[in-house]
Amino acid sequence: MSDPFLRVIAQSINVPEVLRQVEDSDCGGRVFFLGVVRSENGGETVEAVTYDAVAPLALKVFQKLAVQARERWGQNLNIAVVHRTGRVNVGEAGVAVAVSAPHRRQAFEACAFLIDRIKVEAPIWKKEHYAGGPSRWLEGHSLVG
Amino acid sequence: MAIKGGDLTPPEDVVEIEVALYGRLRDLAPAEPVKVLAPRGLKVRDLRKLIAARIGVPEAQILDCAFSTQEDILSEDAPVENCREMLLLPPVSGG
Numbered sequence: 001m002s003d004p005f006l007r008v009i010a011q012s013i014n015v016p017e018v019l020r021q022v023e024d025s026d027c028g029g030r031v032f033f034l035g036v037v038r039s040e041n042g043g044e045t046v047e048a049v050t051y052d053a054v055a056p057l058a059l060k061v062f063q064k065l066a067v068q069a070r071e072r073w074g075q076n077l078n079i080a081v082v083h084r085t086g087r088v089n090v091g092e093a094g095v096a097v098a099v100s101a102p103h104r105r106q107a108f109e110a111c112a113f114l115i116d117r118i119k120v121e122a123p124i125w126k127k128e129h130y131a132g133g134p135s136r137w138l139e140g141h142s143l144v145g
Numbered sequence: 146m147a148i149k150g151g152d153l154t155p156p157e158d159v160v161e162i163e164v165a166l167y168g169r170l171r172d173l174a175p176a177e178p179v180k181v182l183a184p185r186g187l188k189v190r191d192l193r194k195l196i197a198a199r200i201g202v203p204e205a206q207i208l209d210c211a212f213s214t215q216e217d218i219l220s221e222d223a224p225v226e227n228c229r230e231m232l233l234l235p236p237v238s239g240g
Contacts, residue, residue: 035240051239052168054232056215058239083239095240115240123213124239125168137169140238143211143218 004066005080008055008124013082013093021080022100029104031111035095037088045131048089054123058083061122065114069099072113073106081114083124094126158185160226164196168235170210174200183225190221196233210235 005021015034022030037049066079080098088094097115101107118124120141129135165178181195189212197204211234212219219228 052171053239054167054213054215054234057213057217057232060216119240120237122239123167123234123237125235126238126240127168137172137235138238140168140236142209142236143213143234144209145211145218145221 001076002078004063004078005082006059006062006066007082008053008058008085009082010084010086013084013096015093015096018080018082018096018098022078022098024078024100026076027078027100027102027107029102029107030098030100031104031107033095033097033111033115034093035115036093037090039090041128044128046090046128047131048087048129049094050087050127050129050135051083051085051094052125052127053083053085055085058122058124062118065117065121068117069110069113073110074101077101077106077110079110079114081118083118083122085124087129159183160185160229162192162225162228163230164192164212165230165232166200167232168238170200170207170233170235173202178230185224185226187225188221189219189223189225189231192225192231207233207235 062081070077078100082096084094097111099107099111127135127137159182162183163178163180179199181199193207194204213232
């Protein structure tokens with residue numbers, strides 16, 4: 001088991017590098033989630049999104065979630081989370097989550113847990129840019145306790 | 146506001162708070178951070194009224210926004226003088 005690989009970056013996500021972070025000969029299941037900017041949302045044609053983030057706090061949230069995942073699915077999980085900032089075009093990746101575990105079910109469930117919680121806890125915001133020029137910040141989940 | 150040595154400095158019972166804006170709030174006040182003068186002892190929750198007035202929006206528009214530092218969400222009941230540089234975080238939408 002290695003320390004979780006957690007990053008908030010302004011460059012393209014290097015998928016092979018993310019996958020390498022969870023290589024482990026003791027783990028028979030590897031699950032990889034890649035969140036990609038899609039071309040349509042709510043009837044609007046999307047050209048790109050811009051991510052804004054508070055990187056130090058986001059990394060702290062990633063770390064907390066990695067600890068929770070290991071407490072729930074096993075200390076032998078390997079975890080990698082990489083999230084983009086800045087402009088990301090349609091078809092490009094905005095977030096990657098990789099998990100390896102001894103068995104597939106642990107890996108599937110931990111990976112789903114991580115991306116689900118990142119979307120509601122990490123201080124990251126998404127602005128969609130539409131064909132023709134307009135743009136809009138997406139509604140989200142409040143962090144007010 | 147008192148004048149000391151030619152500089153404008155807040156009186157001792159008032160603190161200057163800088164608040165950086167993120168996400169949709171950036172469009173409301175591009176020239177961030179927003180600076181407000183707040184009385185000592187004011188709670189974080191009550192800072193919203195001052196911020197809203199400063200950036201010219203109804204307070205209701207930022208009730209769902211949380212205050213934080215670069216590494217921690219702030220308690221709504223914390224006194225503002227504990228943290229002179231804050232971030233105001235609208236509902237998150239990453240992933």
